Amino acid sequence: MSRTRNQKARQVMQSWYSSTAEATILAREIGTLPIVWRPLVTLLSSRSTTGSGYGVFLISMMKGRKEIWDYGTNQWHLDGYKNTLVLSEEIRVTIFGKSAGAVSVGLHSLHPENKGLFTNVISESGSPSFTHVFQTDNNIQAATFLAELLNCSTDNPDPVYECIKNSDSAAMLDAFKSALNDPAKLWQIVFTPTVDNDFVKQPPLDLINLAKTTVPPEVEFLRSLNLINGLNGAEGAMWLFMVEGPKDNYDDLLLSKEDMDNRIIPTVLPTAPELLKSLVRSRYTDWRNPNDPKLVRKQFVKLLGDLYFNVPGIEFSRLHANGSNPGSYMYRFTPLVEQHFVRTPAWSESANHADELGPVFGYNFDYEWAADMKGYTPPDWELNMSERMMVSWTNFAKTGNPNREGETQWPKYSIDDEYYLNIDKEDTVGQFLHAADMNFWREIELKSAKVKGTPLIIFDMTEIPFETG
Incomplete structure (x- = not known):
């Protein structure tokens, strides 16, 4: 794809910073309309090429109960056209969140009172079943x-x-x-959600357990929606500051086996019985050379990624896909892009947390503000990947199906097959993403409850776990 063509395609999905008349015109040529709704939130409406209707993106980077509740309206004001879209059969609304925003849209997809307000959900690197997403002090x-x-x-x-x-x-x-x-x-x-017995009546983990024997109303509503859920290949790399504190880069970071076993694991699993901590230590050891600091640091990335993203993410997709007619899609984003939003070491072997944002939004970001990067021009292979992703995301908003002719077909995620699309320089289809990790951690939770009589607790992110002295 030429850079000139991509400059137009990049307008398809605007970031939350601005929406200009030129951007609107370019977006209309391609088939979508970007609208800035309020700070940090963007609406994108997508008109079907068949003329059968529209899709509307509500993109959230927000945290906290009030902003979550602000989604709860059945009218979307399109500033550029001075009119109001009322949800109907011809209007399909997609709520879309990244990280904490993904937790937010996940919670909305578990709120039955939202029935009729949206039909599609895109969740990138965040799940409502993340163990410590809820606080008890109402923020x-x-x-x-x-x-x-x-x-x-x-x-x-x-x-x-x-x-x-x-x-x-x-x-x-x-x-x-x-x-x-x-x-x-x-x-x-x-800012995190709370169990307020109104919007969130019970923790999502409780709903997941209930769904093993019954179908709570929250889960029934979730399964009535279409879902794209995804994870990046090295989500845990965003937590490297836990090892040595905040730094300009982590290229030279080394982590000893002793520090991993005696500081990191007890920090992230403060209530786990020692016997279960020993199982975690064993699983997150590279037995080819257990004491190699370069291998230990990679196991750290794997451990933190599994705890906070991978296992909760797969759990959410399984919960959704276990219905009668789910439109469920899973992706894994793995390319080593040239620039990152989160400080990423040169030794990282896959995409860090937030690396997919540039391609998803056509690189239309204020990189200098967001990541202290100036003059970034993506290479051609990233621009080509970006176009594929933008088309898939907007197709999903229009039809509930991300596929398009001429590209690798993205199969549905199901309980039996667990297909997912691996997004990279060339897209491929895989199966059973993080299945072994999922099994290990849920077995650990069950064993923890049996040994101590209380659930396994993962560290509270409001406590600073690293040492800076």
Whole structure:
């Protein structure tokens, strides 16, 4: 694909930063319409080439109960056309989230009261069954810290809430940007959902267990939707700061077997009985050379990826696919792209967390703001991959099916076959992604409950687990 053609294709999926008249015109030529709805949220409507209707993307990078609830409307205001789309048979809405945003859209897909508001879900590297996504303090600590960044009074909760509610978008973005530049601040400003007995009536892990013997209303609603769910090849690389603290790069990072066994594993599994920790130590050891620090660091990436992304992600796809007529699709994104949103070492063997965002959005990002990169021009193979992904994502919004003629066919994910599309320089089809990892960790959870009588708890991300001294 030529760069000129890709410059047009890149307008198909706009990032949340801006929506210009030129971008709208170019997007209409290709068949989609980008609309900026509110800060950090973008709507994309996709008109079917057959004239049978539209698809609308609601893309979320938001965290927290209020922003999750803000999805709950059956009218989507299209600023560029000064009219309102009311959901009908000709309008198909796709909710789309990445990381924490993926947790958010996952929770919405488990909320039966949303029936009729959307038909498709795209979840990238995040699952509502992630063990520690729920907090018990209703995010009071995070809200207080955000209020401090906004120079609000924090004497009691009422002025904190009012100040945050009345802050303008520029001040809010400045506050979050400040936190993004300092990992110690970032962990203090993480907003997560709560089990409020209203929007979230019970933890998703409980729903998964219930679904083994019955079909709760939340699961029934989930299975009525079409789903694209995906994971990147080296999700755990985003957690490398746990080893030595925040650094400019991790190319020279080494991790001893002793540190992995005696610091990292106890940190991420603080309540696990010692017997079960020993099973984890054994599984995440490269027995070709157990004490090689270069191999140990790769096992660290594998461990953190499995805990926080891979196992919960597969679990969510299995829950969805175990229905009577699921439109379920799974992908794995593995290419070693030339630039990354998250600091990624040269020794990484696969795509880090967030690496798919550039291709999905046609590289229409403010890379300098998001990742301190200037003048990035993707190579041709990345642009070609980007076009394939954009077409698949928009096809899914239009029809509930990401496939197109002339490309590798993306088979449905099912309980029996577990097919997935491996996205790379050349796409291929695989089976049983992370099946062994899934089995291991769910067996560990069951054994933990039997040994101690309490569920296995993975570390609370609001606690800083690394040593900086």
